[in-house]
Each structure stands twice: as C-alpha cells, then as structure tokens.
Amino acid sequence: GFGAQSLVKDYFTGFVMLIENQIRVGDVVEVAGKVGAVEELTLRYVRLRDYEGAVHYVPNGAILTVTNRSRLFAFAVMDIGVAYKEDIERVSQVMKETATAFRSEPDWADKILDDLEIAGVDQWADSAVVIKCRLKTMAQEQWAVRRAFLGRLKTAFDRAGIEIPYPHRTVYTLPAQENADAEKS
Template structure:
C-alpha cells in the first residue's frame, strides 16, 4: 500500500495520456482504412453488376485497386504525422525536408509522375478498355492490360508492345460502340458504274440475310459513290455499319463475295496496265510505231540453232 501511495501519479499521467492517444490514433487509422477500402470494394462490385461486361469489370477493378492504395497512403501518412506530434517531434522540419525531397524527386521522375496521372485519367474517363483495338503512340494492337504505368498492346503479328502512359497524347479506339467496314472496289473504265453499284448492293443484301453475318452487320450497305478515277480503274467506295471489332471480318467476306459476283456478271476488275499512245498528226493519222528492236530480237532468236 505504501509503494502504491509513493508512486508519483503526476509524473506518469502525461506519458500515459500520450500513449493512449497514440494507440487511439493507430486504431482509428486502421479502422478508417478498412472501412473506406470495404466501401470501395462494395462500390466496385455494384458497378460490375450494373455494367455486366468484362471490359467494365477490368476497369472497375483497376480503379478500385488504385483508390484502395491511395486511401492507405493518405490515412497512413496522416496517422504517422499525428503520432510524431504526440511523441513531441516537431513536424515543421520534417515537412520542410519532405517538401525539398519531394521537389527533387518530382524533377527527377517527371515522366513517372506523368505516367500515373495519365494512366489514372485513361481509366477514369474510360478511354481504353481491355480487349479494345487501339492506336496509341503510333502503335496499333489489342489492349491486353492497362495499369497506371503503361498499356500493353499485342499487334496482329503477335508482338507485345509496352507503351508508357506519358507517351499517350491521342487515343484512336477502333472498337467502341460500333465501327464501319469501308471497302474500295475498282472496276474497269468500260464498265457501267450504275450496274456495278447495283451488283454491290445485291451482295450487301445477301450478306445481311446470311445468318452468319446478320448479327454483325447493323445497317444496310451504304454506297458513297465513285471515290476516284485511278490509272487503270474506277474506284467505288462503300461501307457497312457493323458491331465493334467486326469491321475486318465483314470487309474480307464482302470483298470475297463481290469478286465472285463480278465474275458471274462478267464485270472486270482490271490489273494495273499502261496504254501506249503514239499520237496523231494534224491530219488525224497515227504514225506507225517503230518495232525495229522487237523484230531484230525475233530474227536473232530465229537464227540461233536448236539445242
């Protein structure tokens, strides 16, 4: 009893109070992190159920992972600062040094910081999804993975490209909502263009009636008209409105069927050729083409003995 009475309670009251505050700060920080991260998971699951798409699920999972990481960093940093304050450590020098160090790191890692900011907004604005066919930084391919650091693409040849997000200034997404399968068909100058267009429309109707392509083609064939007068052909442009990522499949099949239909109708798809024009004089008479070299070569071949 005398030992208990001799304890200097005033001496230990302040350290005990600081220790209790430190424990309380850590407990509150831990609870806050768990609650906020659970809230992020709940929102992510609700978004995934509402979207019901693999692409949307991947985007929500990536954003959820980023938000959970940020919550842990922010809450943990605040808790550490409060604990240091309870221990009597002056925060002003630490904050000043952190500012200087952060400034140096910022100058030395500008591209890395830009990677993270660009990657975050790519995900937040839903510019790219996993599985999309895109062109970024001059590289085209299928998106296999998106992180805050880079986008992983696989091109048609199977090559994998890792594109840092800080290099992405323009995103060309070829598989969002719908696409157009654009075809340029060249025919000979002697063909009737109106008849050619009629055959092209008929092939388009056959494709839409085909069960294998009915779900891929969203609208009837649209013929823009004569696109250009080439060196050896008249080019007619047309297009289908198709489901996402199906423009290449529809284009290849349509060109195959157009080739078969043109063969049946006797419509010529010409090879590139050159027409030699000798010219005419003032009376309208064409001069005789000099074939001296060809005749000489033929005569030389005739003189050679048989082997």
C-alpha cells in the first residue's frame, strides 16, 4: 500500500543520492527546507544537525532538491549598508583595501580564494545605500570569513569616518496644554 510506496521512494532516492555522490557525511546541505551538517546518510533518510544543534531526520523521499554548500568553494555574500551621504567610490575603495589586508593575514590567507568582488549598489533601502559584495572562500569557511571581514570592515569604516546608518525615529511631544486639548477631542 501507501506505506510501502513511501518506503520504496525513500530507498530509491537514497540510492541515487549515494551513487551520484550528491552529499556526504560532514557536508553542509539544504534538503526539504532544512539546513545543517550531514551526520548520517542512509538509504532511508538523511540526519542533519542545524546551527542551533537541533537534529532533523529527513526521509529521502521528501528530498526534491539538494543544495550542497560544501563542494570546492563557497561565497561569503554581504550586503553593506552605508549612509546616503557617503561617496560610493570611496566606500568601495575602503572595502577593497580592508579585504586585501584581511586576505593577507596568515590565519585567513588559505581560506579566502580571491579578491573581494563588489557588485555595486544593490538597493536604496530606507536608511542606507546597500552595496553587495562577496569573497570566494574554501567550502564551509564562508560563514567565519563573513563574520571576520564584517568586523574588520566596521573598524575600517569607523577610521575612515564612513557612516553605517540605522533607522531613526523622531518623536514629537506636545506641550502640556496642547496635550490636554488633544485628549479632549
């Protein structure tokens, strides 16, 4: 019946994934809406552990698409918001200089595979001009590289006087008499 069909589908999908070497234990993957490190791969299911430590058992039959973030290289993709008043060319120059210095650090040199790529202005957000960029990294290093680069970039922006905006809210208070009149209305 239906249970047997589901089991056959799980085994068939698991067999194909194993034969095609789509994922391996230790890979960071996204399957069936779950992202995590593969801890176990069987003909019936994939066991993932997510960033928070939760374990997910995903039946192979539920897997329609596999996104493997562990093959050869990855990209640390960043959206950098700067104030509208900033000169985009100057901001880009500071970003490039920071990335070059970061890439030359011994702890990071073998994890970053190429120079910073700046795609350019990606959007005009409510409080910032957003510049999209990325660093090519070794597989599974993109998250650590991203965090470390953003920390260095914040320091570089501070030194260069480049403003990283945040949403502002202006609150107006009425004088006591106007406030009382407003409450009566």
